[in-house]
Amino acid sequence: MAALAGLSPTAAAGPPPGRRGARWTPYLLLAPGLLWLLLFFVLPLVLLVTTSLSEPVPGGEVGQTRPAFRVANYTEALADYWPWFLRSVGYGLLATVLALLIGYPLAYAIAVRARARPLVQQLLLVAVVAPFFTSFVLRTIAWRQVLADESVVVSALKALAVLPDDARLTATPLAVVAGLTYNFIPFMTLPIYASLERLDPRLLEAGQDLYAGPATTFATVTLPLSLPGVVAGTLLTFIPATGDYVNAALLGGPGSAMLGNVIDSRFFRVVDYPTAAALSFLLMALILALVALYVRRAGTEDLL
C-alpha cells in the first residue's frame, strides 16, 4: 500500500522520489560526519570529564595522571580561580552589551537607512565584514600597538587632554574589553542586519498610520521583529568572547587575565591536566547554562 501511495502524484507529503524504501540512505549520508564529530568532539569531551576527575600519580612524571573520582579537583579549581570565572563572564557580558550598542545602530543604518541605495548598502556591508579579510591575531596586535604608550594615537589624545598625561591604555581591563568588543562587532551586526533587512517597510508605515510616534514604532514594531537577529548576535558574541584569551593575553595585564589564560597555562606551563580539564568543563557548563537561560527568557527556543 505504501508503495502504491508513493507512486501516486498527489503524495506530495511523502519523502522525495528515488529515496523510497531506502531507509538506510540517511544513515549513510550521516555516517562520515557524525563519526567525525563523535571521535573528535564527543569522545574528547568525555575524556575531558574523566581527566578532570583524575589524580596525579604519586612519584610519577610531570603531567602523569591516573583515573580516579577526585571531585576535589572541581572544588579546588573553583576556590582558586573564581575571580577568573567572574572576570571572564563580566568581560564577556560587557563586550556583548557594547557590541550590541554599537552593532544595532550600525545594522539599522545599513539595513533601513541605506535601503534605497543598494550600492552604498553593499559597500557598507563589505566594510563591516572587512576585518575578517585579515588575520584576527594580527588585528589584535595592531590594537596593542595603537594603544601603546608611545603610539601616535595615545600621544594625540594626551595632547588634546582627552587622556591625562600619566594614563596607560595597554595592560588594562579597558583595553581587553575594547579588544573583545572590536573583535565581535561584525558577529553582532550581521545577524541584526539580516533580520532588519527582511523587515517590511510597510509595517513601519502602518505603525505611523496608526498614530504611533517614532519611538513607539521602534519599540513595538522594529525591535521585536529584529529580536531573532539580536539573539543570534548576542550568542555569537557572548560565547566566543567569554572563552577568549587572545585579547587578554595581548592587550591585558596580569590583573585582567581571563579563564582561557588560566586553562592555557595550566595545560602548557604547569602541565596540570586535571585542573585544566576541570576549569574547561566548568567554563563550558557555565556558558551553556547562561545561554539556555537567556534563550528561554528571549522566548526563541525554535531558533536553535
Added chain:
Amino acid sequence: MSAGQVLAGAAAAEHVRSGGPQRAWRRRAGDWLLPAFAGLALVYLLVPIAYTFAFSFNDAGRSNLVWRGATLDNWRDPCGAPAVCSAVVTSLQIGVLATVLATAMGTLVALALVRHRFRLRATTNLLVFLPMATPEVVLGASLLAQFLNLRIAPGFWTVVVAHTMFCLSFVVVTVKARVASLDPRLEEAAADLYASPLQAFWRVTLPLLAPGIAAAALLSFALSFDDFIITNFNSGSTDTFPKFVYVAATRGIPAQANVIGSAMFLAILAVVVLARILTARRRLA
C-alpha cells in the same frame, strides 16, 4: 549620547513629516546622527587594518613596533622573513584539507537532515549545534587531551582533524539553508524524466546546491585560516600563520607578516567588492 537616543533620533527622522522648529531640529539631528554614529563604528572596525597596512611599509628591521620610515622592501620580498612564508603555506595546506573534508561530510549531513526523516534527527541537530556553542578553549583542550591519551603527537595532521571538526558544523548549517530552499519538485521532475536517483543527484540536486556549498567552503577556509586558539592547543611545533604572529608578538613581528596580512586583505576586498557591486546592480535592475 546613548545609542537609544541615536535610534530614537533616527526613527524620528524617518517619520516626522511636519512639526514646529523643535521637531525640524530633531529631524535634522536624526538625519546625521545615525550616519555619523555608523561612520564612527566603521572607523573603529577599520583602525587596526589601516595600522597593519601602514606598518607593512615600515623600514622596521627586526621588530615592527616604531615607525622608522617608509620602504617598499617588505612588499618586494614578502618571504624575506622565511618563517612567515612557511607558516602561510602551512595555513593554506591545512585550510584546503580541512575545507575539503568538512564540506564533503557536512553537505551529506545537511542533505540527510533536510531531506530525510529518521530517528536520530533531533540528536544529530544537537550534535551539530554543540561544537558551535562550545568555547574554543574547551574544544582545543579536550581534543589535545584525546590526542595525548592516544599517544598521538600533535602536529600538522592533528590540526587538520581539529579544523575539520569545527568547520563541519558551520558547513551543515550553511548548506542546510540552501537545501531547505530547494524545490523538491525539480528532483521529482528529473525522476519523471527517467533519471536514476544518482543521476538526479549529480545533474539536478548538486548544481542547485552549488552556491550554498561554495559559501560553506569559503566560510570553512576562512575559519580554518584564521583560527588561533584550537590550533595553538593541537599543533605541537607546527606553525600556522596566526600562531606564528602570536608567538612572534612577544619579540617583535617581522614587517613581512603585515605585508601578507595586507595583501590578503586587498585580494579578498577586491573580490568581495566586485561581487557586491554585481549584486547591487542586479537588485537595481
